[in-house]
Amino acid sequence: DARVTQTPRHKVTEMGQEVTMRCQPILGHNTVFWYRQTMMQGLELLAYFRNRAPLDDSGMPKDRFSAEMPDATLATLKIQPSEPRDSAVYFCASGSSGASSTDTQYFGPGTRLTVL
Amino acid sequence: AQSVSQHNHHVILSEAASLELGCNYSYGGTVNLFWYVQYPGQHLQLLLKYFSGDPLVKGIKGFEAEFIKSKFSFNLRKPSVQWSDTAEYFCAVNEYSGGGADGLTFGKGTHLIIQP
Numbered sequence: 001d002a003r004v005t006q007t008p009r010h011k012v013t014e015m016g017q018e019v020t021m022r023c024q025p026i027l028g029h030n031t032v033f034w035y036r037q038t039m040m041q042g043l044e045l046l047a048y049f050r051n052r053a054p055l056d057d058s059g060m061p062k063d064r065f066s067a068e069m070p071d072a073t074l075a076t077l078k079i080q081p082s083e084p085r086d087s088a089v090y091f092c093a094s095g096s097s098g099a100s101s102t103d104t105q106y107f108g109p110g111t112r113l114t115v116l
Numbered sequence: 117a118q119s120v121s122q123h124n125h126h127v128i129l130s131e132a133a134s135l136e137l138g139c140n141y142s143y144g145g146t147v148n149l150f151w152y153v154q155y156p157g158q159h160l161q162l163l164l165k166y167f168s169g170d171p172l173v174k175g176i177k178g179f180e181a182e183f184i185k186s187k188f189s190f191n192l193r194k195p196s197v198q199w200s201d202t203a204e205y206f207c208a209v210n211e212y213s214g215g216g217a218d219g220l221t222f223g224k225g226t227h228l229i230i231q232p
Contacts, residue, residue: 033219043206045219056219091159095217103217104150107160 002026004094004108012114018080021111024073025094032075033093033105034060034067043091049075050097082115089113118143120207122223129197130231137192137226139207147209148217149190151181154204154225163205166190167212177201202230 005024013019025032033048047057052069060067064086066078079086089110095103123138141147151163164175171183181192190207204227208220 031217035220042224043208043220043222045221048219059219093160093220097217104162104165105220106162107152109159 004092004106006090006092006108006111008111009109010112010114012116013082014116015083016081017115018078019082019086019113019115021077021090021092021113023075023077023092023094023108025075025092026106027073029094029096029106030072031095031097031103031105032069033095034075034077035091035093035107037089037091037110038087046077046090079113082113084115087113087115118147118209118211118221120209120221120223122205122207122226124226125224126227126229128229128231131199132196135192135194135197135201135228137205137207137228139190139192139223140188141190141207141209141221142188143209143211145211147211149181149183150208150210150220151175151179151190151192152206152208152222154206156203160206163192197228197230199230199232201228203228 007022031050034046037043046060047067049069069075089112091110092108093105095105097103119142121140149166152160166173166183174180204225206225207223210218210220
């Protein structure tokens, strides 16, 4: 049963520290999405990649957030420096997209981030 | 920009009652429509999806949804709910644009509580 995996599952850090979240998409999926879930804003798209190339990161605060895909099996989301308002659950999702495909996004378990 | 509106933020029902959760979206192009469920403390799971064809789609756990293009609606239904259906339900939409589907735009969610 293929699943998206995310690490760490929980992270507590102090304001100003760097946070790195990792995601392993389902093998064979070529699209990776990062979402953030908060009580106030709900679920928001931060960024996504297709075939490891960034397609849209307009939902991401550019000054402190960065997203990368070093290889097809790893996506990272980094916050530097972190702030209390970044506290949220960060979800990674993967899917298989193509010119003639209809794709479904499969979500990972999320990383619950608390910035003190 | 796309937006998704879920009319009911909190719904409380008794077991065996019928369920309908409203979802409207605003976008004039070709969209894909989804309902996801999030059980307490868990990640999002796909209930059902609509890409094209029959506007009445059936999903897992006895759920179904009907796409009414003229009303920009994609309401979720279940004829008889169970206590185990207690969860958060999210309607989502994305656009298919040639190379693949974009990131999802989510509604704010509906918190469903089923009383035994």
